Structures are given as C-alpha cells and as structure tokens.
Amino acid sequence: MRARLKKRYPRNHRNRKRWVWVVRYAATDGTDQGDCIGYWTMDSRDRWQPRPYRGRTLPRLSETQACGRLRRFDERIEQGKQDKPVLTEWSRFTEDFLDRTRETIRDSSLKELRIALDVFGELCEPKSPRVVNQRMTKLFIQRSVGAAKREATINKYLSSLRRVWNSEFPNQPNPFQATRSDRQGGVRRFKVASREWHRTTPDELDRLLRACDHRWRAMILLAYTAGLREAEIWNLTWADIDFEGMTASVNPKSATRTTWAWSPKDHERRQLPLSADAKLALMRVPRTEGVPYIFVSKERYARLQASRRRGRDPGRETLNNFLRMYHVRCRWADVPEDDFHALRKTAVTNWLEAGVPPHEVQKMAGHSSVETTIRYYATIDRAAIDRVRQASEAYTKAVGHAG
Numbered sequence: 001m002r003a004r005l006k007k008r009y010p011r012n013h014r015n016r017k018r019w020v021w022v023v024r025y026a027a028t029d030g031t032d033q034g035d036c037i038g039y040w041t042m043d044s045r046d047r048w049q050p051r052p053y054r055g056r057t058l059p060r061l062s063e064t065q066a067c068g069r070l071r072r073f074d075e076r077i078e079q080g081k082q083d084k085p086v087l088t089e090w091s092r093f094t095e096d097f098l099d100r101t102r103e104t105i106r107d108s109s110l111k112e113l114r115i116a117l118d119v120f121g122e123l124c125e126p127k128s129p130r131v132v133n134q135r136m137t138k139l140f141i142q143r144s145v146g147a148a149k150r151e152a153t154i155n156k157y158l159s160s161l162r163r164v165w166n167s168e169f170p171n172q173p174n175p176f177q178a179t180r181s182d183r184q185g186g187v188r189r190f191k192v193a194s195r196e197w198h199r200t201t202p203d204e205l206d207r208l209l210r211a212c213d214h215r216w217r218a219m220i221l222l223a224y225t226a227g228l229r230e231a232e233i234w235n236l237t238w239a240d241i242d243f244e245g246m247t248a249s250v251n252p253k254s255a256t257r258t259t260w261a262w263s264p265k266d267h268e269r270r271q272l273p274l275s276a277d278a279k280l281a282l283m284r285v286p287r288t289e290g291v292p293y294i295f296v297s298k299e300r301y302a303r304l305q306a307s308r309r310r311g312r313d314p315g316r317e318t319l320n321n322f323l324r325m326y327h328v329r330c331r332w333a334d335v336p337e338d339d340f341h342a343l344r345k346t347a348v349t350n351w352l353e354a355g356v357p358p359h360e361v362q363k364m365a366g367h368s369s370v371e372t373t374i375r376y377y378a379t380i381d382r383a384a385i386d387r388v389r390q391a392s393e394a395y396t397k398a399v400g401h402a403g
Contacts, residue, residue: 089128090121097164106263107313116160123147129168137175137187151190158189194375198338200224200346211333216326218281219295222248223343225275227351227365230340234319235262237292241282246274250366258292260304260314270366295319348373 123143162176177186250270255261
C-alpha cells in the first residue's frame with residue numbers, strides 16, 4: 001500500500017473552506033497509519049491553524065506543496081525509515097532508567113547519561129544490560145577509538161555508564177569502574193591533559209567592562225567577583241539580590257506562572273558576597289515590568305513563556321547565543337577569547353591566592369569536594385613561577401655558566 005493524500009475536515013467546523021492534509025500509509029505490521037502534514041484554506045487571508053500536532057505547528061500548504069511532501073514521504077517509506085524501530089531490551093532499560101532518575105538529577109546530566117547509553121548501545125549492540133561485562137567494555141573503547149571519538153569523550157562516556165551501573169546494579173561488579181590494572185575487574189581510563197584556560201587580568205577586565213553595556217557588565221562582574229556559573233546568572237531574579245546586605249543568593253526555582261523550574265548544580269543553595277562594583281552594575285541594569293529575571297529581556301521572556309505554554313522547558317536556552325555574544329565583546333576589548341566559565345575560574349583562583357581557606361572556597365564555589373577546587377580551578381600564576389626561579393638560581397649561583 002503506497003502513501004496517499006487525503007483531505008480531512010476538522011471537527012466543529014461550520015463552513016467547509018478549511019481542511020487538513022493527512023497522509024495515509026500502511027506500516028510494516030499491516031496497520032493503517034496517518035500523519036498530518038499541514039492544512040489548507042480557500043481564503044488566503046485566513047490565518048486559522050489547527051492545534052499543534054505532536055509538538056509542532058502545522059504549516060499552510062497548497063495542494064501542489066502537499067503533493068510534493070507526499071512524494072518525499074513515499075520515498076522514505078520505501079527506504080524503510082518511516083516505521084518506528086523495534087524496542088529492544090537495552091532500549092527499554094535506557095528509557096526506564098532515565099524516566100526514574102529524571103526528577104533527581106539535572107537536565108544536563110540526564111542528557112549526558114542518555115548520550116552515553118545510546119552510544120554504547122549503538123557500538124556494542126548488547127541484547128540486555130545483564131550481558132555487559134569487562135570484555136564488552138573493552139570492545140566499546142576500541143570501537144569508540146575507531147569511530148574517531150576523542151579520548152576525553154570516551155572517558156566521559158565511561159564515567160556516565162559507571163554511574164548508571166552503580167545505581168542499577170549496586171551488588172554486582174561494575175564493568176565500567178576505573179582501575180589501574182585490567183585484572184581488577186574494571187577498565188583503565190585514558191590519561192588526558194587538563195584543558196588550558198586563560199586567567200583574566202585586572203587590566204583585561206577593565207578593557208572588557210568598558211566595551212560592554214550595563215547588562216553585560218553586571219554578568220561579567222558576577223562571574224569574576226562572585227564566581228557564579230553561567231546558568232546561575234541566567235536564572236538570577238531580583239528577589240535573589242540583597243542590595244543592603246550586598247549578597248546574591250543562588251536558589252532553585254519552581255515552575256510558577258512567572259518562573260520556570262530550575263535547580264543549581266548539585267541542588268545546593270549558596271549565598272555569595274557582592275562587591276561594590278557588582279552592586280553598582282546591578283543597580284544600573286534596567287528593570288522590566290512583569291519580568292522577574294534580571295538578564296532576560298522582555299522579548300526573550302515572552303518567547304520563553306510561549307514555549308512553556310507549548311510544553312517545552314526552556315532549560316539552557318534562557319539566553320540565546322550567549323557564548324558567541326561574549327566572544328564579540330572580547331574582540332571589541334582586544335581580550336583573548338575564552339569560555340565565559342574562565343571568569344569563574346579566575347575568581348576561585350583569586351580567592352585562594354588571597355588566603356581564603358580551601359574549604360571555604362569550596363562552599364562559596366559550590367563544589368562537591370575540595371579536590372575539585374584545587375585540581376580544576378587553582379592555577380599557577382606568574383609570581384609563583386618567579387619565586388621558583390629565584391629559589392633555583394640561589395642554589396646554582398656557585399655553578400656558573402655551563403660551557
């Protein structure tokens with residue numbers, strides 16, 4: 001049975017000047033399936049649209065356009081790409097695990113787990129999670145290298161899969177456990193050098209602030225002085241700022257009429273001090289009536305609220321093209337282009353150099369452990385390099401110049 005085009009009149013419609021294009025086709029199981037691709041109206045000035053179909057708004061198509069889509073639809077059916085894939089035990093395990101953990105972890109972490117499970121299922125094709133062992137894990141590493149996956153990406157996949165197995169099979173050996181030797185039951189990770197990041201100097205910060213407006217100045221100063229993450233800045237509301245106490249609070253948001261659901265990393269509440277410059281920059285940011293968020297414009301807020309009404313969570317789309325716009329301002333100020341997160345790393349490094357105890361820096365930065373603070377955020381500055389050089393030269397003065 002080949003695909004065919006049908007005109008179906010919507011319900012509760014008095015005059016028959018509008019109808020919906022419906023493609024009918026036969027699935028592999030012999031059932032008659034249908035897909036609504038658009039609508040048509042005899043009155044070109046009519047802006048009527050039916051309800052969203054499967055999360056999308058139907059376009060207005062003429063009969064010629066609908067027939068063209070029908071031909072492309074028919075080609076996809078002949079290639080066998082239109083029917084839904086058969087759910088295997090591995091895919092059922094993946095969907096069941098993600099559904100049960102959806103409310104306990106962040107959306108970004110949930111996305112990483114899904115990608116790792118999908119890539120493992122695509123490369124190894126396990127029939128069931130019960131058959132996964134150390135040998136299959138090594139096969140996954142080999143095929144990932146053959147698929148031109150980066151070593152850091154493979155390590156990230158293995159860490160995500162280890163997290164899944166610790167949650168689902170706590171009383172069984174974990175085939176994704178990181179070990180120093182293959183004889184210990186796990187797999188060895190790739191040794192990857194840490195990514196180099198640029199520490200922003202006070203002079204570079206001054207040039208960057210001069211090239212920005214009040215809104216961007218406040219965001220940069222919050223990251224440079226208070227160590228806020230990007231998502232924490234995006235979801236900051238006026239109620240989170242205490243101008244008299246000069247503090248900024250990182251609080252989770254619940255889904256209300258004016259705010260969307262959001263939770264900070266590790267679901268921890270924090271209260272951070274505001275510097276005088278950051279406070280002044282926040283006071284100069286114009287307030288928009290009806291918008292509780294500080295850095296979301298009125299137009300952007302309206303679009304996000306419209307997407308919420310369609311059932312789509314804004315998530316990380318609070319500010320669009322954020323990194324690209326930040327790099328544009330770095331070019332204006334003649335500052336090296338790095339991730340916005342480098343400003344937060346600079347803040348943590350400045351706190352440690354100023355003599356703040358590491359455990360207090362850990363709490364202020366919202367890290368799960370002190371090792372994370374020291375390993376990924378603390379960097380060696382130029383003064384430390386000069387001190388080591390002077391110490392070495394003090395012991396080599398008697399040697400003289402090597403001939």
